[in-house]
Amino acid sequence: MKTGxxxxxxxxxxLFSAGVIDVMMExxxxxxxxxxxxxxxxxxxxxxxxxxxxxxxxxxxxARDKRYCSAKSLMTxxxxxxxxxxxxTVPNRLDVFDREAFNASPMVFYVVCTDSKTGLPVYHRCDxxxxxxxxxxxxxxxxxxxSKPVVLEGKPLLDGGIADSIPLRxxxxxxxKRNVVVLTQPRDYVKSxxxxxxxxxxxxxxxPNLITAMERRHEDYNRSRKLVFSEEKAGGAFVICPREPLxxxxxxxxxxxxxxxxxxxxxxxxxxxxxxxxxxSQQ
Numbered sequence: 202m203k204t205g206x207x208x209x210x211x212x213x214x215x216l217f218s219a220g221v222i223d224v225m226m227e228x229x230x231x232x233x234x235x236x237x238x239x240x241x242x243x244x245x246x247x248x249x250x251x252x253x254x255x256x257x258x259x260x261x262x263x264a265r266d267k268r269y270c271s272a273k274s275l276m277t278x279x280x281x282x283x284x285x286x287x288x289x290t291v292p293n294r295l296d297v298f299d300r301e302a303f304n305a306s307p308m309v310f311y312v313v314c315t316d317s318k319t320g321l322p323v324y325h326r327c328d329x330x331x332x333x334x335x336x337x338x339x340x341x342x343x344x345x346x347x348s349k350p351v352v353l354e355g356k357p358l359l360d361g362g363i364a365d366s367i368p369l370r371x372x373x374x375x376x377x378k379r380n381v382v383v384l385t386q387p388r389d390y391v392k393s394x395x396x397x398x399x400x401x402x403x404x405x406x407x408x409p410n411l412i413t414a415m416e417r418r419h420e421d422y423n424r425s426r427k428l429v430f431s432e433e434k435a436g437g438a439f440v441i442c443p444r445e446p447l448x449x450x451x452x453x454x455x456x457x458x459x460x461x462x463x464x465x466x467x468x469x470x471x472x473x474x475x476x477x478x479x480x481x482s483q484q
Contacts, residue, residue, distance in 0.1 A: 203233040204481055205377030206248070207369060210239025210362045211385035212344065212451035216459050218383045219244045219256035220466025221441055226253045228474055230481050234309040234377050236324070236368050238361040241383075242312040242341040249310045250303040250330070257463045259296040261456040270452060281347035281452065288335045300330040312341040313361030313368055317350050317405070320414035322364035324371055325353075344451075345401055345415070363414050367425040369432065379483060382429050384442035390426075392419040439480045441469050 208218050218241060226248060237245035244256045263269035268290075274283040292298035303310075314323045314337070327334040333353075340351035340358035350357035365371065372380050395401070395415065402412050432438035449462045470477070 202379055202483075203377045205372040205380040206232040206235045206245075207367060207372060207380055207382045208235070208237040208241030208245040209367050209382075209384050209386075210237075210241045210342070210360070212240055213260075213449050213453040213459065214385035214447050214451070214462065215240025215244050216257065216260065216449070216462040217385050217443055217447055217466035217469070219247075219260075220463040220468075221383050221470040222248050223253050223256075224467050224470035224474065225477070226251065228478065230478065232308055232381070232481070234311065234372065234375070236311040236313065236372060237338075237341070238313045238366055238368065239342045239344075240385075242338045242361070246298075246303065246310065246327075246330075246334075246338060249306045249308050250299040251306065252299055252302070255296060255298075257459065259291055261459050262296070263291070264454050264456045264459060270454070275347055279349040281344070282342070284339060288339045289332065292335060298330060303330040304328070311368075311371075312337050313365050313371075314340045314351075314353075314356075314358040315361055315364040315411065315414065317357040317359055317408040317411045320364065320408075320410035320412075322361065322368070322371075323356065323358060324368070345411075346397065346404055357408075359411070363411070363418055364421075365425070366418075366422045367429060369425065369429055369438065373432075373437075378437060379439075379480065380432070380437065381439045381441070381477065381481065382433075384426075384429070384440065385447065387443055387445055388430075388440075390446075392422045394419050439473075439477060441473060441477075443469065 247255045268286040270282045275281045310327050312325050316323050325337050341361045343359050433440050447462050449458050
């Protein structure tokens with residue numbers, strides 16, 4: 202029976218997940234398949250490369266660096282998070298991503314993107330940590346309104362959370378019957394219709410199917426959470442999530458707030474580590 206790890210997105214709320222995965226790596230927990238959405242992909246790739254602490258390290262280091270995330274980047278490149286700096290300069294030179302360890306790891310790693318033309322999810326398997334892999338991760342984390350679509354395989358791709366925020370159904374269909382699901386919202390959270398939908402409709406009017414996906418995203422998301430908790434009740438899922446809404450925005454420049462959210466993730470994982478170990482090691 203294959204085990205899976207599912208990492209929800211949520212931009213800087215993903216630092217909660219970063220704390221969770223660091224604790225799991227410290228305790229030697231392994232998975233057959235990891236799938237990440239948006240920040241879950243950008244941060245989760247460090248599980249396959251085995252780089253404990255890298256996520257919180259580079260985020261706090263570059264929190265106030267205008268090359269990393271800034272209005273200037275948005276105005277000059279069309280991307281709030283600078284594509285070249287974040288996905289190439291940092292992993293290649295400034296906080297080096299361990300490509301060899303990623304490539305050698307037997308863990309299968311998927312990222313989820315949304316095809317802007319169809320409004321449907323795209324599940325891409327990344328086996329080699331090359332520049333194309335980083336572009337797939339960038340596509341998964343490209344939030345609408347503050348990012349340009351990333352064109353890969355002829356598809357204009359945006360944030361995977363639009364089409365499939367919590368890809369548990371995909372994992373079940375692909376043989377992962379036991380899944381650890383890391384959420385970045387509390388258990389009682391219910392997503393509502395986005396307040397910026399009118400702006401999105403105007404900005405993305407050339408992609409009508411994408412707009413349709415955005416209009417129903419809150420409904421799809423809430424259904425996905427119901428499936429997660431249903432699987433948890435049946436014994437097929439182990440859920441880790443914050444007790445309260447995380448004290449951080451989708452975009453954050455305060456390193457102290459980043460560390461706080463990261464520490465909340467660590468505490469949530471440490472609190473459940475014995476049960477988590479038993480769940481993962483079941484035959």
